[in-house]
Amino acid sequence: MNYKEKYNFWVASEFIDEETTSELLSIKDDEKEIEDRFYKELDFGTAGLRGIIGAGTNRMNKYVVGKATQGLANFILKQPEYTKDKGVAISYDCRHKSIEFSKQAALVLNANGIKTYIFKELRPTPELSYAIRELGCISGIMVTASHNPPKYNGYKAYWLDGCQVSAPRDREIINEVNKINDYSIVKTMDEQAAKDAGLYNEILEEIDDKYMTEVKKQSLNGEIVKKVADNLNIIFTPLNGTGNKPVRRILLEIGFKNVFVVPEQENPDPDFTTVEYPNPEDPKAFTLSLELAKKKNADVIIGTDPDADRLGVVVKNKNGEYEVLSGNMTGVILAEYILAERTKKGLLPKNSVVISTIVSTEMTRAITECYGAKLINVLTGFKFIGGKVEELEENKSGEFLYGFEESFGYLAGKHGRDKDAVVSAMLICEIAALCKEKGITLYEYIQELYKKYGFYKETTVNVKHEGKEGEEKIKRIMEALRDGDIKNIAGLSVLRVNDYGKQTCYELKTGKLYDNKEFPVSNVLKYELAENSWVCVRPSGTEPKIKIYFGVKGESEEKALEMIEKMKVEFMLEIEKIK
Numbered sequence: 393m394n395y396k397e398k399y400n401f402w403v404a405s406e407f408i409d410e411e412t413t414s415e416l417l418s419i420k421d422d423e424k425e426i427e428d429r430f431y432k433e434l435d436f437g438t439a440g441l442r443g444i445i446g447a448g449t450n451r452m453n454k455y456v457v458g459k460a461t462q463g464l465a466n467f468i469l470k471q472p473e474y475t476k477d478k479g480v481a482i483s484y485d486c487r488h489k490s491i492e493f494s495k496q497a498a499l500v501l502n503a504n505g506i507k508t509y510i511f512k513e514l515r516p517t518p519e520l521s522y523a524i525r526e527l528g529c530i531s532g533i534m535v536t537a538s539h540n541p542p543k544y545n546g547y548k549a550y551w552l553d554g555c556q557v558s559a560p561r562d563r564e565i566i567n568e569v570n571k572i573n574d575y576s577i578v579k580t581m582d583e584q585a586a587k588d589a590g591l592y593n594e595i596l597e598e599i600d601d602k603y604m605t606e607v608k609k610q611s612l613n614g615e616i617v618k619k620v621a622d623n624l625n626i627i628f629t630p631l632n633g634t635g636n637k638p639v640r641r642i643l644l645e646i647g648f649k650n651v652f653v654v655p656e657q658e659n660p661d662p663d664f665t666t667v668e669y670p671n672p673e674d675p676k677a678f679t680l681s682l683e684l685a686k687k688k689n690a691d692v693i694i695g696t697d698p699d700a701d702r703l704g705v706v707v708k709n710k711n712g713e714y715e716v717l718s719g720n721m722t723g724v725i726l727a728e729y730i731l732a733e734r735t736k737k738g739l740l741p742k743n744s745v746v747i748s749t750i751v752s753t754e755m756t757r758a759i760t761e762c763y764g765a766k767l768i769n770v771l772t773g774f775k776f777i778g779g780k781v782e783e784l785e786e787n788k789s790g791e792f793l794y795g796f797e798e799s800f801g802y803l804a805g806k807h808g809r810d811k812d813a814v815v816s817a818m819l820i821c822e823i824a825a826l827c828k829e830k831g832i833t834l835y836e837y838i839q840e841l842y843k844k845y846g847f848y849k850e851t852t853v854n855v856k857h858e859g860k861e862g863e864e865k866i867k868r869i870m871e872a873l874r875d876g877d878i879k880n881i882a883g884l885s886v887l888r889v890n891d892y893g894k895q896t897c898y899e900l901k902t903g904k905l906y907d908n909k910e911f912p913v914s915n916v917l918k919y920e921l922a923e924n925s926w927v928c929v930r931p932s933g934t935e936p937k938i939k940i941y942f943g944v945k946g947e948s949e950e951k952a953l954e955m956i957e958k959m960k961v962e963f964m965l966e967i968e969k970i971k
Contacts, residue, residue, distance in 0.1 A: 395430035398449055402430075407576045408455070415447040431860050436460050436569040439556065439773070439933045442537055442546035445488055452489070452537075452545045454496045458578040461497040463569030464531065464549060465504040465579075473552065474530050479507030481527055481595070483520035484535035485634050485699040486660035487545045490514070493535045495583065497547070502591040503579035512594045514660060516634040516700030518803075518812035521554040521778075522603045523595060525809075536699040539671035540935065542663050555778030555809035559912050600638075606807035607642055607815045612733040613822050617647040620828040626821055627690045627706075629654040629681045631670045632661035633698030638814045648821055652688050654680050664698075672697055672704025673800050675716045681706065682714055692824040692834055696813040701774075702800040703813040705820055707834040720753035720850045721838060723796040726816065727756055728841055729823050730794050730804060731763040740765070740793075745784060747777045747795035750892075750911075750918060751928045751941040755841075755848035756796075762845070766790060771892065771914050772930060774801050778809030798850065798941070842949065849952040850943045851960060855967070858936040866931045866938050872970045873917055873929060882958040884921040892916040925955070927963055940967065 393401065402408050403416050419425045429448030434441055434456050441460055443452045468474050480501050484490040498508040509527055511520075517534050524532040532550035540546070549565065551557050557565060572578065586592035611617075626643065628651055630636040636658055643651050656666050657680060664670040667677045672695040681693045685706070693706035693714065705717045705725075717725075727746060734740040744765040748756045749772050760767040768790075770776035777795040784790045785806065796802040801811030804819055827837050842848075857865040874893075879886055879900065889898045890908060893915045897908040916930040924945040931938050942959050946952025 395427045398430040399426045402447070402449075412447045412453065412455075428859055433570075436463065436566050437933060439775075440546060440548040442540065442544060442934050444543050445545050452493070452547075454489075454492065455575045455578075457493045457496050457547060458500050458580065459572050459575060460547060460569050461500040461533070462504070462572055462578040464533075464565055465501050465506055466571075467565045467568045468506060468530055469504065471530065476505070476507070478528060478530040478552070479509050479593070481520060481523045481529045481532040481550075482508055482510040482535070483515045483517070483523070483533075484511070485516075486514055486632060486662055487535075487537060487698065488542070488662045489545055490535045490662075493545065493547065494533070496580070497533050497535070498592055499580045499583060499586055500578060502586040502589070503581040505591070507591050507593065509593045509595050514634045515600075516638060516696075516814065517548070518701055518808045518810055518814055519599070519603050519638065521550065521808035521810040521812075522606065523599050524550055524552065525554045526599060526602060527595075534699065538699055538934070539669070539673070539697040539702060541669060546934070550810075553778070553782045553809055555782060556773075556775035558775045558779050603807070604638070604642060604645065606805065607812075607818060608646060609807075610805045610815050611646050611818060611822065612730070612737070613826055614646055616829050617822060617825045620825050621647050621649045624648065624650060624821075624825055624828050625688045625690045626651045626824070627654065627681050627685045627688065627693040628652070628817070629657045629678070629693075629695040630700070631667065631672065631677060631695055631697060632657050632659065632664055633670065633696060633700060634660075635696030635700035635813060635817075636660075638700065639694075639696060639817045642814055642818050643821060646818060646822075648825075650688075652684060652690070654684055656680055670698050672702055672716075673719065678704070678706055678714075678716060685714060691828060692821065694817050694820060696817065697800075700813045701811040703802060703816040703820065704800055705834075707838075709835050717838075718850065719796075719798040719800040720755070720848075722800070722816075722820070723748070723798065723802060724753060724755045724759060724841060724848075725823060725834075725838060726796065726802055726804065726819055727759050727794055729819065729826075731759065731765055734793070735763055741791040743790045745790035745792050747780050747792065749773075749776070749797045750916070751930075752796065752798040753848050753850050754924060754926075754943060754945065755845055758845040759841075765793070771911050771916070772797065773933065774803075774811045777803065777811075781806060781809055798852070847946045847949045847952040848943070849946065849949070849956050850941065851956055852942070853940045853960060853964060854932075854937050855940070856935075856937045862936050866936075869938055869967060869970050870915060870917070870929070870931065876966075878919065878966065881919065881921060881927060882955065882962045884923060884925050884959070886919050886921055888920040890916075890918040890920070892918070925959065927959065940964070
């Protein structure tokens with residue numbers, strides 16, 4: 393069926409409820425809107441579902457959630473690991489329809505005879521990851537659109553290791569979802585009947601307590617925290633999401649006293665009315681935090697995104713002005729702190745491992761080499777970090793300590809398999825306490841790292857291309873770059889081009905093309921340049937945009953900033969030429 397036929401089918405279908413039908417009839421004269429809602433099925437991709445809430449096949453609604461969950465149920469029932477004792481853990485954030493979508497998913501699974509364990513109120517993504525393993529579940533579902541605008545919601549699928557599903561399992565689940573062409577075959581059941589049958593179960597506070605206990609095990613300087621607690625001021629914003637209770641609880645339990653929460657952003661708000669975009673990567677998300685910080689003379693500001701897996705950090709610079717740290721800067725601060733403090737205390741295992749991604753700073757390599765730890769790089773997406781943690785544990789081939797990706801995601805410890813803003817917030821505040829005790833600022837701490845390891849700088853450009861036309865434009869950009877012949881960028885020679893989609897590496901000096909099967913197939917291009925510089929391009933897996941990453945190492949901060957700006961300008965001119 394074409395998009396118009398699908399639209400008419402939904403409008404006429406007895407299976408579609410009255411509210412949905414009414415919404416569809418309200419757009420009957422808007423051909424472009426009808427096309428956008430029905431030109432395709434909302435992809436159940438390798439990161440699950442994410443889309444605008446509304447009626448249609450290309451929207452987030454109970455029918456699309458039901459179809460995705462039926463596909464997941466069909467897959468689970470075929471797995472040799474599955475028994476009736478292994479259920480599915482479900483959590484959700486504060487977004488519109490999150491509770492409804494969570495219950496819809498639970499009842500579809502229940503109708504298929506699969507037990508579910510659902511949090512009775514919103515909980516962060518990292519706690520779901522922990523709960524899957526603690527409850528011995530076969531799978532997990534997190535209903536969230538992370539840091540997307542309010543009109544979005546999403547659905548992330550996890551496996552029994554507490555990690556988002558990865559290859560080849562992700563493709564197998566996608567295939568099961570795609571087999572369902574008729575929404576009417578999606579099973580469901582009454583909630584009370586599911587409870588009476590012992591299929592629908594609520595997760596109790598016991599899991600909160602156990603999760604907090606595991607997070608606290610990563611604390612490295614409890615005594616210093618208590619020593620400076622009276623004089624250290626922390627501003628915290630959960631950006632109206634799930635981070636409010638867990639972050640405040642962990643900071644209180646390890647001894648911090650002066651934690652001031654931004655009142656307008658304390659409680660859940662699906663419209664995120666105080667920000668344009670509930671993303672701690674965006675400096676504007678900290679506008680209200682900065683106002684409070686100035687009143688309280690804050691030493692550090694921390695902010696979590698709606699599902700509390702990402703953490704943003706704001707510190708005072710040398711001019712006394714607050715500035716948001718990049719994800720890479722926070723990432724290396726945490727890496728240095730964990731490795732340095734464990735080394736001092738004799739707690740660093742000989743086979744220590746840090747995991748990062750191909751688009752994150754190369755400064756991490758210098759830090760791990762300094763402390764004798766091993767650095768493993770993986771593809772973009774925290775599921776690759778989580779998967780590597782599981783692999784290290786299974787093979788006993790290394791002791792995972794810490795992993796991070798530049799998009800504000802960090803994990804210390806093995807209690808979970810996804811990025812965790814709760815443990816990250818605790819550790820950043822500990823570093824602030826350590827700085828306070830030493831009589832320096834967090835900004836000075838960062839500058840010491842640059843002097844020690846070199847002036848690494850990174851930046852990212854996001855170019856939005858929405859809708860069907862945008863999808864096609866992103867595809868053309870990637871094709872043009874693959875067919876292109878870029879030999880230098882900003883005066884820096886291109887040494888190698890890694891095409892992770894074709895699993896090849898082209899060396900320009902020799903003209904040789906090598907196989908590179910170190911990583912799974914992914915639609916990513918990375919240009920390795922002279923002087924430790926690089927550029928990487930990939931379409932986002934969760935949003936309608938293409939992402940271009942730049943990294944350099946300079947002799948000074950000024951030279952590094954100058955070089956990265958030049959690289960960015962020249963490379964973006966190449967992108968703009970592609971029509």
